[in-house]
Amino acid sequence: MIALKHFPLSTERTTIRQASIEDAAFYLELMTSEGWLENIGDRGIYKLADAEAHIQNNILKSYQDNGFGMYVICDADGDAIGSVGFIDRPTLEHVDIGYAFLPKAFGKGYAIEACRCVYQYGVEQLGIKPIVAITASHNERSGNLLLKLGFKRLDDICLPDSGESVHYYVDQQHPEYA
Numbered sequence: 001m002i003a004l005k006h007f008p009l010s011t012e013r014t015t016i017r018q019a020s021i022e023d024a025a026f027y028l029e030l031m032t033s034e035g036w037l038e039n040i041g042d043r044g045i046y047k048l049a050d051a052e053a054h055i056q057n058n059i060l061k062s063y064q065d066n067g068f069g070m071y072v073i074c075d076a077d078g079d080a081i082g083s084v085g086f087i088d089r090p091t092l093e094h095v096d097i098g099y100a101f102l103p104k105a106f107g108k109g110y111a112i113e114a115c116r117c118v119y120q121y122g123v124e125q126l127g128i129k130p131i132v133a134i135t136a137s138h139n140e141r142s143g144n145l146l147l148k149l150g151f152k153r154l155d156d157i158c159l160p161d162s163g164e165s166v167h168y169y170v171d172q173q174h175p176e177y178a
Helices: 021-031 034-039 048-066 110-124 140-148
Strands: 015-018 070-074 080-087 096-101 132-136 151-153 165-171
Touching (some): 021 048, 021 080, 034 132, 048 070, 070 110, 080 110, 096 110, 140 151
Antiparallel strands (some): 015 070, 070 080, 132 165, 151 165
C-alpha cells in the first residue's frame, strides 16, 4: 500500500487513517447500511469479498493514482464509524469531498469534525482548490453539513453515468465561487 503523507489525521474525538483490505468488514457494513443505500446507492457490495475488491480497485487505486482517496474515521475507542475523503470523478470538473457514516455515529458531531479536518488537509496539504461536493437531492442532512463547512450550493447537475439529478456544492474559499 502507498503511504500517504500526514496520516493518520486527528481531531478532538477521531482518528482519520488510510483504508486497508483489513477494513472490508467495516466497508461491507457501511455500504449496505440504510443511509448509504438511500443516499449514495447500491454499489454491488453484498459480501466480504465484494468489499475487499472495492477497497483494492477503488480506494487503494485512488491513493496510487491520485495521492488521495477515501479514509476511515475511527472514534476514540478505535472503532471505524465512517469514511471521508476525496474522489476524482471523471464526471465532475473538480475533486469532490465525500463522506458516509454508520448509523451509530449519526447526530454526534463526528461528521462536521472529520469533514472539516479532511477538507483542511485537502486545501493545505494537497492543494485541492476548489473542492466540490454532490448530494442526493433528498439528502438535506448532508446538504446542511456542507453549508456548515462553508460550501455554497450552486445549480443542480445531472450525473451522466446515472442520469441522477444531484445538488452541487462548491467551497466558498475559492475566489471564483466566493
